[in-house]
Amino acid sequence: MKAIQPLNNRIELDVEESLVSYIYRLSIANHFEFPSVIGDVIGVRWWELGSNNFDERVCKILAVLSRADYQDIYTKSYHSIFKKLNEMERKIWTNGSRIKYCPKCIAEKKMHKSLWGLRPVSVCIKHRNILRHTCPKCKKNVQFGSLIKGVCKHCSFKLEHSETEFINQNSFFYTAQRDFQDFLLGANKKAFGKLSKFQIVSIIDATCRLFDGLESLIKDEGYTKEQKIFTYPPDEFLYTVSFANAYWMLFKNFPKNFHYALEIFERSDSPRKKYRKKQFINFLSTHCEFANVKKAYEDFKETRVIEGQVPRNLETFDLDSALKRKKHYFTKRDILKLYDISKGEIDKLCESDILKPKKVFAKTHTNYFFEKKETEIVIRRFLEKKSDLMTKTEAGEILDVSWKGLTFLIKSGHLKQKAGPVEKQFVYISKKSVESFVSRMNQTVFSSKENQQSGLISFQACFDKYVTSGLQIGKLLDWIISKQINCYSFTEDLAINQLLIDEEEIRNQLKKRAIEEKGYTQKDVSKILGYTERTLHKVIGANLITPKVVVNKQGRKIYYFKKHQVDKFKKVYITPGEAAKKYDVNYSFLNKLWHKKALKNYLAEYVGKLFLREKNLKRFC
Structure with a gap:
């Protein structure tokens, strides 16, 4: 193997510089047309240079070429960071083909900083601006060669003149980036x-995956741009927003901020909400280092269960929470199964604010959760009231009485009306009052056989026959219950319209009632006093008794005498015949007393008969 010779021109490796930036600058310093010349020597293809991920072997060769310290070179390679990470974990750290830069930094020195190549870094802390990755003029992505030269290769725009997006130093967006980069x-x-x-x-x-698409929970008023949380933000500003929100939830005022964010998430219409929550809890379950986050999430779920803020189909995807919910709450379906109550009655109890369920609003419906202890008390009271109620129709069928008859029973106090437990405007009949009435009637009704109908009249026929006498159902029932008249029945069950009444007793009661209400008739008084009606007229003419006079339709005068008037008259006045019997005197004796004017005849001016005051007579007897 041919020995590697150091390059002629050596340059210093900046403490903040990425290794790929150093390779590009080293290539320019040694007048190579392309950095691939060095790439060929170190065994890296030109399109792989941008990853900044060089292993130990490559870094050792590069150290020989540049005559720089191997450790300094290796620490600038992301290999020292990523070598223990899997492919999925590397993706959340790197930018892919996106090359970020700070215009003010490259104005100071044409190089790419190591931190810029990391996905979580989106702000230049030194100059307090959002990093860029495109040319502001042609809008195309910046390449490493363009960045090192400071000129866009597509439009020749000087990148150091790029407009910067300033971020307030007091903003939490800035704080989150500063803390993480430090x-x-x-x-x-x-x-x-x-x-x-x-x-x-x-x-x-x-x-960020859980809250993807949710509006930012922390706002920087200096920005008019959209502020949302994204898993894969389209630009560095939105990544700054997303990172800051996650940092705020997890590392500031935890778990209060985290619970607040979860509450907002639950109220949102975020798509695939159940799937995201499942993925999040799976992640926490496989990473024991986040036990505190998992506990905070479970606490939040339990709080929502206790407050009833859970979906109706919870047990289909979260059995544990569903069991906790059942411990604290009823659904409408639970109430229908446990109690003798209809869905309509439950709805009316809710509408009347008697039942106060927790409401969870879904897209197309509302879920109701009823706190168990309170609901049991309300339902029990409702059913107790309901158990003593029946409709007027039901009461009429039980008693076999018409609607009009039922009204008389209510007015006469035999039956009690009650308002409904929910619908106060609807009137019901108390079952207890019906049962009490039936019991009292059964105590007074005698059983009868069909051949024992002589002198009896049916309950309904009484009103047909004696309607002009003012007979009313309530009064007739009063007479039956008080045993003033006898009543009979062919059946064991009480059926009012099928009762048989002693007709003679009805006539007597009607007459008695007429006397109590109007008084005695002239015929009645004549019979009581033993006078003819003609004599009674003379008594009236002498003003010895003053009846009530009623003129009928034919213009005839009808006299009615109050009982106390008749009784008083009998006590004050006496005829000779009555006196002879009472005091054992004869008529001639009384006649002599009258002729001697010892006794006064109070009818002398009207009739030839003697009519004396008993008080005056007692002096001579």
């Missing part, structure tokens, strides 16, 4: 705990 350079070890640089980038990448 850490890469061996400073600021405490900012990331005990994690290595590989672990930091790994968890940040996994976090």
Whole structure:
């Protein structure tokens, strides 16, 4: 093998420079037309130079060529960083074909810095601006040769004149980049705990994958550009935004910021949300170094379960959380299975704010989760109230009574109305009042045989026959329950319309009621006093008794006498016949007293009969 000879012109390797930059500058210093000349010597194809990933063998050859220290050269190669990483892990560290630069840095010195080749680095900390990777004039990607020469090979634009995108030093975007770059350079070890640089980038990448497409949770008001989190940002500014958000969630005020971000994520309409969460938890499960992040994520899930903020089909993809949810909450389906209640009743309880479920809004529907303890109390109370309710139709069917009859039963107090437990405007009948009414009726109804119908009339026929007498259902039932009239039935079950009533007793009660309400008729009083109706007219004319006068449609006067008036009249006045029986005196004795004017005849002006005050008579008997 031919010995490798050092190059004629030697240049210094800058402390911040990448190895590929050094190769390009070394090539120019030795007047090679292309850096591939050196590439051929070190055994690297020209298109592989841009990776900056040179192994120990290549670095040793390069050290001989450049007469530089081998260790200095090897540390500038990414091989020293990536040799323990797999292909997937390398991708989250490198830029691919993208070559980033700071215009102000290359204005100071035409070289490519080692940090610029790392994907997580997107800000020049020294000049506080976002790194570029394109020519501002032709918009094409910058090549290494163009960067080292400082001129775009496509349009000859001087890259040091590129417009820079300034970033505020007080911005969290800047802070996140500064802390991470300091850490890469061996400073600021405490900012990331005990994690290595590989672990930091790994968890940040996994976090960006979870929140991909979500609006930035930290805002820099100095930018009007879109600020979102991306796994693969289209430019360095959005990578800066994405990195800063992940850093803020995981390394600042953890786990509060992390939980806040997860809450925003759960409320978002992010696509493939379930898949992303599954991938994230799988990542955490296979990386024990992130146990604190996994615990924070599990705590968040449990909090959402306790608060009911979980989807209805949770058990199809997260059985553990579903079991926790069932421990704390009912779904509508659970309530329907456990209790004698309809879906409509549950909806009405929710609408009336009696049940207060947690609501989880999906795209096409709303999921309801009911806190178990509170729901059990509310449902139990509802069912207790519901158990004592029946509709008017149901009550009418049980009692075999018409709607009108049911209304009379309610007005007369035999049945009680109740408002519904949810729909207050709807009126129900209390079951207890129906049962109580049936019980009282059964105690007063006698069983009867079909051949024992003499003098009996059916319940319904009573109203057809005595409607003009003012007979009402409530009053008739009062008489039956109070046993003022006898009632019979052919059936064991109470059927009001099929009851049989003693008709004579009904007439007596109607008459008694008429007397109580209106008073005695003239015929009744004549019979009670033992006078003819003609004599009674004379008594009325003498103002000895004053009845109520009602003129009927035919213009005829009808007299009604109150019971107390009749009783008082009987007590005050007495006829000779009554006096003879009561005081054992004869008529001639009374007649003499009247002629001697010892007794006054109160009907003397109206009729020839004697009509005396009993009080005056007692003096002579």
